[in-house]
Amino acid sequence: MQRESILFGIIGLLAGSLITIVVVSTAVNNNMTEMMQMMGIRPDRLMMRNSLSNEDHLTDMGMGSSMTEMMLSLEGNSEEVDQKFLSAMIIHHQGALEMARKVQGSTQRAELKKLADDIISAQTNEIGQMRQWQKEWFD
Numbered sequence: 001m002q003r004e005s006i007l008f009g010i011i012g013l014l015a016g017s018l019i020t021i022v023v024v025s026t027a028v029n030n031n032m033t034e035m036m037q038m039m040g041i042r043p044d045r046l047m048m049r050n051s052l053s054n055e056d057h058l059t060d061m062g063m064g065s066s067m068t069e070m071m072l073s074l075e076g077n078s079e080e081v082d083q084k085f086l087s088a089m090i091i092h093h094q095g096a097l098e099m100a101r102k103v104q105g106s107t108q109r110a111e112l113k114k115l116a117d118d119i120i121s122a123q124t125n126e127i128g129q130m131r132q133w134q135k136e137w138f139d
Contacts, residue, residue, distance in 0.1 A: 079138075
């Protein structure tokens with residue numbers, strides 16, 4: 001009788017733990033999906049590998065691209081990696097600019113408006129620098 005009680009207790013504990021893991025992981029997954037969508041990342045494409053050979057192809061991906069896709073694309077010789085990196089970072093920065101402009105137009109918080117202003121200023125300058133490097137190094 002005592003063994004059965006202990007056995008049932010262990011089974012209950014394991015079942016409860018499993019249910020908790022499933023519920024928590026589902027909630028985290030849903031929150032991550034929502035966050036990714038807000039950032040312009042398409043979760044259905046998160047783990048896709050893309051062979052990105054030029055800026056046109058990256059632009060075709062639009063804001064649906066993910067950081068994982070961009071990181072996976074950084075393969076090839078040094079010159080190819082440099083080109084892909086600059087193209088991917090320009091797109092990444094453009095996404096940040098879009099997000100910053102959206103929050104500027106909707107937030108009432110001075111701190112977020114300042115952050116958005118800082119992002120727009122810094123990343124606009126960085127996009128300009130990266131485009132200049134693309135022209136100097138690869139055209």
